[in-house]
Amino acid sequence: MLNNILVIDDDPAVRGAFKLILEEEGYVVREAENGLQGLEMVERERPDLVFLDLRMPGIDGVETLRRLKAIHPDLNIYIVTAFAAEFMEQLKSAHEEGLQFELASKPLSASQIRNIAQVVHVAKTQEARRANHHKLVLTLYVVSLNTETRRMVEQISALLAGIYEPGHWVFDVIEVLGMPEKALEKEVFATPMLVRDIPEPVLKLLGDLSRMSSVMAAITTQTQGTGVQTIII
CATH class of the missing domain: 3.40.50.2300 (Response regulator)
Known part of the structure; x- marks a missing residue:
């Protein structure tokens, strides 16, 4: 930490x-x-x-x-x-x-x-979690959390808990309000890439989230197998 x-x-x-x-x-x-x-x-x-x-x-x-x-x-x-x-x-x-x-x-x-401290903190936390071989690490970048996005985050968390064994998944939400330049530097704003290895119910909710104006991007990182990174805009 x-x-x-x-x-x-x-x-x-x-x-x-x-x-x-x-x-x-x-x-x-x-x-x-x-x-x-x-x-x-x-x-x-x-x-x-x-x-x-x-x-x-x-x-x-x-x-x-x-x-x-x-x-x-x-x-x-x-x-x-x-x-x-x-x-x-x-x-x-x-x-x-x-x-x-x-x-x-x-x-x-x-x-x-x-926000700088938070970004570094999350990166270190994810690095430690990847070292522990989590099956899925999911990070959602939002401009700011509101009632609608909080509800969707709760739904995603519930779905992940129902799909994966405890300790095999991580879901982080990062507010980047006030630091758009950091989001750009880390390529949070990105071209959609090939989606793979994410359960369909989670993909559907991420797709719904991506249409909200307060969501910058949903970035998922697979930590086993090929180490595929998936970005959903």
Whole structure:
């Protein structure tokens, strides 16, 4: 479970804002005022997610990124900055080196900060579940939950419970209101793909959901056999 978040930023007001917002959601938040301090904290305890500034005294955010990835290559890092243009060439070089990171522009709203943490949390949860060989992992992305979509979600959950054995299925619903750019980046808006291996009653309900204006996409991931990914729009 996502729990430990590290904020590396030389501005105490920024660190305080992240800490206040995320601790209200139940996360443990640690703060580092520069890159070197952040590296020391990561070496002592690996965080689940890092929010990283670019313009800082000492080593800048790009160099901090490189050193963080040298410690943990698969570390989840969100670079949050108002100076992306200034560092763009360095960021391109880092990307060409194979360093994986996300980029967001300051200032972030409270809902955007919470949604970033939620997206990472769901990804980590699904990764853990896939490691446990669930037969079906189903993720539904919605703009926002309303009475109609909640009712349909309950129906899908009931159907899955009737079809699959306990522990062999997972159904997650993610609200992405306020973060359409994240949905685009993750290709939530996608061209319909071949549908296979999903029970017909579930497919019917997903089809009904896809016609609702509040639903962005229903994405299903098969975790056994061929590992087929199915996207229903």
